[in-house]
Amino acid sequence: MARDFYEVLGVSRDADPDDIQRAYRRLARQNHPDVNKDSGAEERFKDIAEAYDVLSDPEQRRRYDAFGEDFRRVPPETDPAAWRQARAYADAGAGARGGWSSGSGSSRGFGAGDFGDGVDIEDLLGGIFGGRGRGGWGPGRVPGSDHEAEVEVSVEEAYGGTERSLTINGPDGPRTLDVTIPAGVVDGQRIRLRGQGGQGSGSAAAGDLYLVVRIADHPRYRVDGRDLHALVPIAPWEAALGASVSVDTPGGVAAVKVPAGSSSHRRLRLRGRGLPDRHGKPGNFYAELQIRVPGTLSAEEQRLFEELAKTSTFDPRSRP
The missing domain is CATH 1.10.287.110 (DnaJ domain)
Structure with a gap:
């Protein structure tokens, strides 16, 4: 350090x-x-x-x-x-x-x-x-070294915790450890496994094993510390009129209230719905709105959009 x-x-x-x-x-x-x-x-x-x-x-x-x-x-x-x-x-x-x-x-x-x-x-x-103390180094007594290994988890596993079976290669051959990854770990966090590092010589204590957590890329969520970000598709009329839409989070489905007049890239915060923290406040979940239009229109949808185009005075390219 x-x-x-x-x-x-x-x-x-x-x-x-x-x-x-x-x-x-x-x-x-x-x-x-x-x-x-x-x-x-x-x-x-x-x-x-x-x-x-x-x-x-x-x-x-x-x-x-x-x-x-x-x-x-x-x-x-x-x-x-x-x-x-x-x-x-x-x-x-x-x-x-x-x-x-x-x-x-x-x-x-x-x-x-x-x-x-x-x-x-x-x-x-x-x-x-290197003195000759009771728990220290001395002739035939060398404490074991600390080791480090990475463990990859998904966003869902970081949220709720998980277990892993890790194979560690040592001087006596490979050994398997069953490890509990606590809920709320963040990318880069170190988990200490006391006495699971290198073996000491004589009767000296073994070293520790430090697991470095890596959160894998996710197709739906982006992780920022304990905060989570996700794109939430909405229809043009939901953006214009306002709506309540359902959003998938690692902790389950949540309702997001879309204010009337919302545009794409507007971020709506769900307080405390990010990764938990056993020592403090959890992170937040940020829903980023993304307005999508139908790929194909029915005859009635075509008529309504054409009527809206004739009636509306809204110009999205004009400066506010």
């Missing part, structure tokens, strides 16, 4: 969940690869999705606030205050000529017994910096 998650979303560290969601939705719309063709947009979108995934989850946010970029690797029972103190000693020791001592009698750097207040840097930092 090269950047601070709060910086990625442009919010303060005390931002509330609504502020975080608003920032995410704004940035996701600006940087979605389907909208923004800039060469760096896709990478920025991934950073934005990861930042939101962490900061919108109360437990992950708490750990991130406590441990920073190491929050995924620090053991759950670690005390944040002791961790910060150990990191401070580690940073100081790394800058001292001679580095860390492997024993308590060294005259340079810091050794395992140099704290004087009961804090053992090797216990706290062994798993990350």
